[in-house]
Amino acid sequence: MTHELAAKPDSSPGRVHRPSITALLVTMAAAGLGGGGAAALAGLPDVADAVWIATVVVVLLPAAWWVAVALRDRKFGADSIAVLALIGTLAVGEYLAGAVVALMFSGGRALEERAERRAERDLSALMSLAPSFAHRRTGTGIETIAVDEVEPGDSLLVRPGEVVPVDGIIDDGTALIDESMITGEPLPVELGPGSPVRSGTISTGTAVHMRCTAPASEGTYAGLVRLARSAAAENAPFVRMADRYAAFLLPFTLLLAGLAWALSGDSVRAVAVLVVATPCPLILAVPIAFVSGMSRCARRGVVVKGGAALDQLGRARVLLFDKTGTVTAGRPTVAEVLAPGEFAEAEVLRLAASLDQASPHVLAAAIVEAGRAGGFSLDLPSGVVEEPGTGARGRVGEHDVTVGKASLVTADPPAWAVATRRRAAVGGMSTVFVGVDGELAGVILLRDRVRRDAARTMRLLRRAGVDRTVMITGDRAGVAAQVAAQIGADAFYAEQSPAGKVEVVRRETAEATTLMVGDGINDAPALAAADVGVALGARGASASSEAADVVITVDRLERLAESVAIARRTRLIARQSALLGMGLSVVAMTGAAAGLLVPLVGALVQEVIDVVAILNALRALGPDRRRGPRLDGDAAELVRRLDEEHRRLEPGIAALPQLADQLHRMDGDELGVRLRQLSAFLTEELLPHERADEKLLYPEVARALGGSDPTATMSRQHTEITELAGRISELSDEISRRLHAGPAREDDAMRPGVPVASGSDLGAELRDLRRAIYELHAILRLHNASEEENFHVLADG
Known part of the structure; x- marks a missing residue:
């Protein structure tokens, strides 16, 4: 199969200046039809006929040229019947009918162009917003240059409301970026220092300081523009099928016109058949349906x-x-942290994330992201040495930390580390070994979810x-x-x-x-x-x-x-439009052959058929009305906003099992901090989101779905989530209260670095808390997945 990488230029001489010629033809045809009608009303029939003849000739000449060009290129032109109809009206003296056919034919061409412009509007929008300049920061100030002059490494300024000219990274500060032209997502995103920013997006906040990483010709937006330019409508196999329909229609039309003339002896009937048979539904409706379908895809x-x-x-x-x-x-995320030694899993992850802040490795970015999502305070590393392909070493706080392959951390991995690496290989996960002060402290497992x-x-x-x-x-x-x-x-x-x-x-x-x-x-x-x-x-x-x-x-x-x-749906609409137009044309042709339609009335009937077929084809621009229930307007925007909250809450939810695993290994200080973080997550983030879902979203969903109580199951899950969150908060408060109260004597339970569970009477509370956290994580995963599958998809239109 051959794939065109760029749109072919239209080399047909008859179509090079078609937009201007078509507009001129419509104007002249309308003026000629009206002028001839005025002369006829003024009692000047000869003048009227002369004006109508001129109108027919003016339209006939370019139409004949278009047909000749198509035949020269070995393409059957569906305009042939229209040309025969115009010639026929001149031959039998039906000049008024000829002028009507001329106006309708040129008007059909103009309607085609207007429909194509409307259908291609979404594709051309990609190119209309292409950035053309950039503001480069120099040692003496800011200079405005053409976007093609920007080179990798240049420091740029993007002012509020401007399009990001090239791909790059944020230098400093926080940028608020509208990525809708690139991603289709309606909500702007916040990007911090070091975050990648793509060309074609728009700065909607304060000025953005960025550094170019690729020239404009290799950027995201340049790639999309190339794609948009190659997305011009071409003759699809189905469109060529429409040409085959026209190839069948022409001999049928000539045969029917000949029979009508032979049986009635009236040549006007033959002309009426030709006038009614003008195949505009084929030459207009089918391509319009396909271009409309492409436009619909572009909008998505x-x-x-x-x-x-x-x-x-x-x-x-x-x-x-x-x-x-x-x-x-397509990018790794931390799935598990194993640390059977003296350092807890949380501390191993914190140390590794702190060191990896200075590493450019893709796995390092995932570990840093997991550390921040876990609420850890990351230290600034010092003396970092990156060993390409192996890992990194450096100083984090009071510890020497090594992160990377097993060979970099230890020469003789213990049995548990070997088993972990084997389990990771079976599960398709990557392993990152973490060493602290020369000893293997833990292993981080990462997977592509x-x-x-x-x-x-x-x-x-x-x-x-x-x-x-x-x-x-x-x-x-x-x-x-x-x-x-x-x-x-x-x-x-x-x-x-x-x-x-x-x-x-x-x-x-x-x-x-x-x-x-x-x-x-x-x-x-x-x-x-x-x-x-x-x-x-x-x-x-x-x-x-x-x-x-x-x-x-x-x-x-x-x-x-x-x-x-x-x-x-587009293929179905294209087929419907072609068959509808042809069917109505055959019925009208039969009536014309029987003498029921004179050429003038036949021309008007044919144009009604054209409009019906074209309007049917334009349905491909809109959504399928037979789809299931949908949420629109403010309700749809509400769903999209709450879906963004799902994404924001996901790291906190994913960290719950890891927290539960670590409870029994934390000392008093760390346990108090983590419990406060957990309570803040539940009361300030999770529960407000669930309440907003129940109060704002679910009534809209219920109205869209109908029935007695379509959201009952999901509402019940909200109740379970609220109860579990309350239980966790109560247990956390009780544990925190007893930690603050302190033991009756100084024992190992309260010493720094010593797990609380090893020497205190909090074992039962910690077990209950761990169980509740596991339960909350399980129901949240199920609940959010159910919402996304059943409710949020209602607004994705």
């Missing part, structure tokens, strides 16, 4: 490279997809008509099996090289129309081998984006299912 953050891609997308029956970065997040919307996307794709889902990955079979089962894939192929992926795609393509989804450079060959290649390009345009037919610019996998549904 999906760039489709042409009508052929949209047509194939709508016919896909088999979904093939990569694992890493496609159904998983499955996307929250992966399983839902698979279900939505099945609902949209995909029969089979297959995962292809270079990862190990054990890991692939776990992920495939988790998301509900029908089959998986593990340990596949890029060449192996291509071979799998070819085998599946031989059986049915295939859809391949990936995000990495190694996925590009497989994307090109599939009937439709889909790239996840939310992190910027890569080789996979260039090789793909469809690019999802939003970091939301479920947009894939949406796009398939849009494509299927």
Whole structure:
């Protein structure tokens, strides 16, 4: 399958200046029809006929040229019947009917252009906001330069309301960035020092100080502009089918017109048949439907490279997809911390996160993020030495800390560390060893988590008509099996090289129309081998984006299912529009052959048919009204805001089991601090969110779903969450009170570094607290997943 990387320029001479010619033709045709009518009313029939003849000729000449150009390029022009109708009206003296046909034909062309402009508005918006300048900070001040002059390393200033000109990182301060043009997400995001910022986003807060990391030509926005330029509507297979309809319609029209003339002896009937048969529904409605469908996808953050891609997308029956970065997040997160030695898990993570603040490694970023999410106060490391490919050493507080591979930390890993590494390998996790003062203190396990919307996307794709889902990955079979089962894939192929992926795609393509989804450079060959290649390009345009037919610019996998549904609906609407227009035309042609329609009335009837077919095609711009219940307006915005709160609360919820595991190993000071942090999380963040859900969101959801009490189960979960949070708070208060009261004598229970549980009578309370925290974590995971699956999706429209 050949994939065009750029839109083909339209080389047809008849279409180079079509917008200006069409506008002029409509004006002249309307003036000619009106002028001739005025002359007829004034009793000047000869003048009226002359004006109408001139009107027909003015429109006939460019129309004939368009048909000739199409025939020269070996393309059958559906305009042929319109040209024959104009010639026929001149031949039989039906000049008024000819003028009406001329006006309607040129008006149809103008309507096509207007519909195309409306449908392509969302695609062109990507290019209209392309940044063109940047403010570079120099030693003497700020200079404004062209965006192409910005080089990596340049220090830039982005003023409030301006578009970020290039990809870079925030230098200092906090930036409030609107990423909706890139990600489709409506809410601005806060970015701190060191955070990446993408070109094409907009600064909505104070001035942003940033440093360029890539030239404008290689930035995120430049990649999207290239995609938008290549997304011009082309003749899809279904559109060529419309041309075949026209090829059938022309001989049928000529035969019917000839029979009407032969049987009645009246040449006017033949002209009436030609006038009614003008195939505007085919030459306008079908392309408009496909361009409208592409526009609908663009509004959802999906760039489709042409009508052929949209047509194939709508016919896909088999979904093939990569694992890493496609159904998983594509970045590691801390899954577990093991520390059987003298240092607690929390302290091991804190020390490692403190040191990794100075490391550029991708795993270091994940450890730092986990440390901050756990509420730890990170120290500033000193004397950090990075050993590429191995790890880092440095001083954190009073300790010498080493973070990296096992070989960097210890020459002889103990049995528990060997077992941990083996377990991590089976589970598809990465291991980071942490040494403190020359001894192995713990191991941090990291994994690439499955996307929250992966399983839902698979279900939505099945609902949209995909029969089979297959995962292809270079990862190990054990890991692939776990992920495939988790998301509900029908089959998986593990340990596949890029060449192996291509071979799998070819085998599946031989059986049915295939859809391949990936995000990495190694996925590009497989994307090109599939009937439709889909790239996840939310992190910027890569080789996979260039090789793909469809690019999802939003970091939301479920947009894939949406796009398939849009494509299927677009194909249905295009078929409906073509068959509706042709059916009505055949009925009108039969009436004209029987003498029921004179050419003038036939011309008016045909234009009514055209408008009906085009309006039906424009339905592809809007959502499917047959979908399930949806939330709109303020209610939809409320859901999106509460969904953002889910994301904000997720690190705190994920840290609950780790806290429960560590309770029995904490000394009095640390336990008091962590309990206060836990209480603050519950009372200031979690419970207010649940109350807002119950008070604001659930009534709107109930109205949308109908029924007696559709949110009863979820409301019951809110009750359980509130009760558990109250129990945890009571236990925390009791433990804190007894810690502050102190023991009757100075014993090991209250000494720094000595676990409270080892020498006090708080063992029962700590066990109850641990159990309650585990229960709260379990119900929160279930509750949030249920809300996202059942309620939040109602607003994703």
